[in-house]
Amino acid sequence: MTKTYLLQAIRKEVTDTQIITYCQQASRREQGFRMLMSKYQERLYWHIRRMVIEHEDANDVLQNTLVKVYKGIPKFKGHSTLYTWLYRIATNESLTFLKRKNRNRTTSIEDQLTELANQLRADTYFDSNEAAIKLQQAIVRLPERQKMVFNMRYFEEMSYQEISDILETSVGGLKASYHHAAKKVEEYLKAHSE
Amino acid sequence: MDKEKISLPPKEEVTGFQVPEGYFEQLEQDVWTRIEATSKPRVLWQSWAVAATVALLLGIGSYFFFTSASPSDAVLSQQDALEYIEDNLEEFEEELLISNWDETDANHLEPTES
Numbered sequence: 001m002t003k004t005y006l007l008q009a010i011r012k013e014v015t016d017t018q019i020i021t022y023c024q025q026a027s028r029r030e031q032g033f034r035m036l037m038s039k040y041q042e043r044l045y046w047h048i049r050r051m052v053i054e055h056e057d058a059n060d061v062l063q064n065t066l067v068k069v070y071k072g073i074p075k076f077k078g079h080s081t082l083y084t085w086l087y088r089i090a091t092n093e094s095l096t097f098l099k100r101k102n103r104n105r106t107t108s109i110e111d112q113l114t115e116l117a118n119q120l121r122a123d124t125y126f127d128s129n130e131a132a133i134k135l136q137q138a139i140v141r142l143p144e145r146q147k148m149v150f151n152m153r154y155f156e157e158m159s160y161q162e163i164s165d166i167l168e169t170s171v172g173g174l175k176a177s178y179h180h181a182a183k184k185v186e187e188y189l190k191a192h193s194e
Numbered sequence: 195m196d197k198e199k200i201s202l203p204p205k206e207e208v209t210g211f212q213v214p215e216g217y218f219e220q221l222e223q224d225v226w227t228r229i230e231a232t233s234k235p236r237v238l239w240q241s242w243a244v245a246a247t248v249a250l251l252l253g254i255g256s257y258f259f260f261t262s263a264s265p266s267d268a269v270l271s272q273q274d275a276l277e278y279i280e281d282n283l284e285e286f287e288e289e290l291l292i293s294n295w296d297e298t299d300a301n302h303l304e305p306t307e308s
Contacts, residue, residue, distance in 0.1 A: 037222055045218070049211050059221075066225045067232060125212045131203060132210030155205055182200045189203070 014039060016082040023073040033070055040083070041066070043156075044090045050151040051094040053116070053136070055125040061097050065090045080165060087166045095144065113137045138188035146181035153178050 014035050022032025044065060049058035068089055076085065107115070116137060121128045139147055148167065152158045160171045160178075167174070270278075279286065 034222065037225065041221060042218055045213070045221075046211070055211075055213060059217075062221070063225055063228050067228050070225075070229050071232075120210065125214060127210040127212055129208075129210060132208045135203065135208040136210070154202065155209065179200070182202060186200050186202060 020073070020076060020078065020082060024076070029074070033073070036069070036073075036082075036086075037066065040086055044086060047087060047152070047156065048090055048094050050155055051091075051148065052097055053140075054119070054123065057097065057101075061093050062090070065093045068093070084162070084165045091148065091166060098144065109141060113140065116140055134189055134192055135185070137192075138185040141188065142181050142184060146177050146184075149174055149177045150181040150185065154182070 019032050019036045019039070022028040022035065025032070041062070045058060045062050048061045048065070049055065052058050052061055065086075069086060072089075076082070080088075105112070117133050120126045120133050120136060126132070139150060142150060145167075149163060152163050152166075153160075158166075160174050163169075163174050164171045169177075
């Protein structure tokens with residue numbers, strides 16, 4: 001029975017309402033949480049990975065996120081959709097991680113870009129084609145907020161409304177933010193194309 | 195302001211991130227392990243250890259509090275004060291002595307030969 005639900009969850013057939021109902025019943029909490037993980041873990045992973053870059057860091061942040069979700073879901077009131085709530089926790093966890101990581105960083109932006117390129121080339125879990133490295137270098141130069149908006153729109157193809165729900169910002173502001181970010185990325189890629 | 199005016203590469207060509215094989219299958223187990231580790235009720239010896247630590251800290255704190263600035267050192271007894279005044283009588287101005295004169299002090303006076 002559980003396996004059927006998990007398969008449905010993997011195929012995204014389980015509704016969020018079902019997941020929440022299960023998670024909020026002590027006797028079915030584990031089953032509900034497994035369904036939630038099957039449905040959302042991959043999307044959350046990619047969202048976090050694009051923010052923190054390294055797989056090991058993404059794994060750590062994702063696990064923290066899921067533990068927080070497990071502890072918080074019994075009290076989830078449904079003021080936002082489950083999807084929005086999960087993304088919000090993942091985003092906050094990623095930002096906290098990045099803040100901690102960058103706290104003592106004193107190197108210049110150019111040094112950081114070189115460091116990032118070297119790190120990506122050495123990363124076993126990064127297909128180190130130069131175009132992908134250049135794009136990541138362009139993205140890392142963006143302010144955190146623009147970086148998030150750019151990733152969510154460009155890679156995850158989220159609607160402005162979805163991003164607005166997650167980041168709790170106006171749609172108009174997000175459109176402007178994405179435009180500025182995309183423009184900066186385009187300019188960087190043009191300037192650094194061989 | 196629409197994104198069509200900006201030319202970016204197709205995302206399929208620039209998505210370089212990969213995950214270790216079988217990562218998502220293993221992830222569920224890892225998350226459960228972490229949840230179990232963080233939800234374990236505190237065992238009895240841990241509670242005792244916390245209580246003992248708090249008691250020890252309170253003990254050390256109290257010791258330093260009561261021994262470092264003992265009030266008995268700071269307060270001068272009346273006898274000490276009188277002795278000090280007697281020894282250093284010349285340093286006090288007459289007016290000051292008179293202004294602080296109390297009639298009860300007369301009881302302490304011993305008759306002197308004049």
